[in-house]
Amino acid sequence: MSYVRGYPILFARIIYGASWFFLSPYIPYLLSEFSAPKYFANLIPLSFFVTAAIMQIPAGLISTRLGMKNTYTLGLIIMGISDSLIGLSKDIGEVLFLYALTGFGASFFFSSAGGTLALINEGRTILVMGLYNAMFSVGGILGLNWGFVDSLVGFTYASLLLGSLTIIAGVINYVISYQNVKPEFKVLKNRNVFLVALSTAGVWGSYYVVSEYFPTFSYYVLGESSIITGSLSSLLLLSSVIGGVFTFTFSFIKNDKLRIIISSILGVIPVVFLYNYFLIGLVIMGIFNEMAISIIYAFVVKEVKSENSSLALAEVNSIQIGLGMLELLLPYLSLEYLWYLVIIVSLLPLLILINVR
Numbered sequence: 001m002s003y004v005r006g007y008p009i010l011f012a013r014i015i016y017g018a019s020w021f022f023l024s025p026y027i028p029y030l031l032s033e034f035s036a037p038k039y040f041a042n043l044i045p046l047s048f049f050v051t052a053a054i055m056q057i058p059a060g061l062i063s064t065r066l067g068m069k070n071t072y073t074l075g076l077i078i079m080g081i082s083d084s085l086i087g088l089s090k091d092i093g094e095v096l097f098l099y100a101l102t103g104f105g106a107s108f109f110f111s112s113a114g115g116t117l118a119l120i121n122e123g124r125t126i127l128v129m130g131l132y133n134a135m136f137s138v139g140g141i142l143g144l145n146w147g148f149v150d151s152l153v154g155f156t157y158a159s160l161l162l163g164s165l166t167i168i169a170g171v172i173n174y175v176i177s178y179q180n181v182k183p184e185f186k187v188l189k190n191r192n193v194f195l196v197a198l199s200t201a202g203v204w205g206s207y208y209v210v211s212e213y214f215p216t217f218s219y220y221v222l223g224e225s226s227i228i229t230g231s232l233s234s235l236l237l238l239s240s241v242i243g244g245v246f247t248f249t250f251s252f253i254k255n256d257k258l259r260i261i262i263s264s265i266l267g268v269i270p271v272v273f274l275y276n277y278f279l280i281g282l283v284i285m286g287i288f289n290e291m292a293i294s295i296i297y298a299f300v301v302k303e304v305k306s307e308n309s310s311l312a313l314a315e316v317n318s319i320q321i322g323l324g325m326l327e328l329l330l331p332y333l334s335l336e337y338l339w340y341l342v343i344i345v346s347l348l349p350l351l352i353l354i355n356v357r
Contacts, residue, residue, distance in 0.1 A: 004128060006117045008176055010135045012076055012169040015162070016109050017139020018146065019079055019102055020048070022162055023086070023095075025147030026155055036092040047096045051103030053321040059107040060183075060314030067180035068112040068119070068310045069173070075108025076170030080163045087159025110317060115309035116178055118301045125301045127248040130294040134244025137237050137290065144234070183308040192303050192356050193312045196260065197319035199353050200296050202346030203264045205324025207289045209342055210271060210282070211236055213331050218278065221336055232282065239286030246287075247294040256299050257353050260292070267292035268346045271339040 023030075027041050063071040082101035089095045114132055121128045149158040187193070218224040253259040267289035273281030300316050301309040330341045 004124070004131065005120045006128070006178075008169070008173050009072075009113050009117045010131060012072075012109070012113065012166075012173055013132055013135040014139040014142065015166050015169050016076070016079065016106065016113075017136040018143035018162060019083055019106065019139075019166065021140050021143030022083070022146040022159075023099065024144060026150055029150075029155070030092065030095060034092040034095075040092055040096075043096060044099060047100040048103035048106070049321075051100045052106045053318060053325075055104055055107035056111065056314040056318035056321070057188075057311075060111050060311035061185070062108070063112045063115075063310040063314075064183050064185050067182045068115045069178050069180040071310070072109045072112035072116065073170045073174040075105045075112070076166055076173065078102075078105030078108065080105075080165075080167030080170060082163070083166060084160050084163025087156040087163070107314075111313035112310040113173075114297065114313050115183070115301070115306060116181075118306040118309055119181060120178055122306060125298040125306070126251050126295060129297040129301065130244045130247025130291065132244070133247075133290055133294045133297070134241045137240040137244060140237050141234065141241075144237075181307045183304075183311045185311070187304045187308045187312045188315060190304055190312065193300055193315060194319070195352055195356050196296060196299060196303075197316040198323070199349045199351070199356075200260065200264060200292070201320045201323035202327060202349050203267055203289065203292050203296075203324075204320035205327035206268050206271065206342050206346040207236070207285070207293075208324065209327045209330060209338075210274070210285060212328060213335075213338065214274060214278070214282075216331070217274070217335060217338055222275075222278075232279065235279065235282040236286040239283045240290040243287035243290030244294055247291045247298075250291060250295055256302070257356055259295055260299060261350055261353060263288060263292035263295045264350055265347060268343055271342050274339050 023044060027044055030036070031038065031040055059071065066074070079102050082098045082105060086095055086098045089098065114129070117128050117132055118125050146158060146162065149161065153161070250259055250263055253262065267285065270281045270285040270288065273284065296316065297313060300312045304312040327342065327345060330345065331338055333341060
């Protein structure tokens with residue numbers, strides 16, 4: 001792994017991942033401090049996710065003008081400024097606005113940083129996309145435990161610390177001599193990229209259904225403590241790190257479509273273990289679902305070539321977030337049969353891959 005280039009990008013990916021989750025442990029305290037209604041507990045993360053999803057393709061289009069390197073470093077700086085200011089917020093409305101601004105910056109980072117990493121590691125796309133996703137999971141774990149930093153130095157200084165680290169990561173990446181390639185707009189017309197994104201949105205969504213609803217499912221269906229199983233859900237992130245790091249093991253499968261199909265099936269089927277052997281299910285799903293998503297990204301980069309990949313990755317991520325999040329509605333159909341529904345809804349669309357040339 002010593003021959004991989006782009007460690008500053010991978011470091012930035014960790015810090016970027018932390019920004020996705022760092023407010024989670026502190027939300028109850030923010031609601032109490034600002035005497036805000038409980039529904040803001042949903043609105044705060046939603047302000048980030050909605051902005052990040054909506055801005056994926058516009059950010060990719062901006063990279064055709066600014067270049068991929070300039071785009072993702074600008075995103076890091078925007079995220080750093082907004083994260084820092086969140087710690088100085090005077091009311092809940094400011095938190096919502098600033099966290100939405102963090103999501104805005106995040107949309108600038110994802111596809112352009114991934115594209116740049118692929119560009120400087122030409123020919124090792126599966127390996128570096130796996131590492132790229134693994135570092136996001138590391139950042140997620142860091143963010144979910146940022147509450148310990150809050151308890152040590154206070155929310156204001158903890159937010160300033162994360163914001164400062166994000167800005168520093170942006171500056172470091174800006175001054176390093178990576179190529180600032182401007183992707184071509186025409187990649188949005190690539191039929192295969194669209195079809196792969198459409199067919200695998202459920203694979204992406206299955207991961208978030210498990211992370212969001214497993215504690216609730218375990219309480220109402222299995223009769224387990226939701227607090228304990230909620231803590232065990234962190235195994236999903238931990239095993240995702242392993243999956244990302246070892247994605248390169250799928251390189252022995254030479255057919256791109258077959259690689260996507262096999263990894264996707266292995267990344268969804270383990271949800272059936274959540275009925276009786278949930279520890280096994282969480283670990284296996286975390287490993288293989290992360291591998292599947294990394295393999296999908298690697299296919300996209302190969303399809304459009306690394307110098308055009310920021311726009312294509314933005315398209316895939318936007319479709320996967322937009323359609324994948326619809327799986328969060330499945331518990332309203334049946335909580336008892338939730339994991340069977342997840343398997344059906346996530347894997348049936350893989351039939352669309354028949355149309356990929």
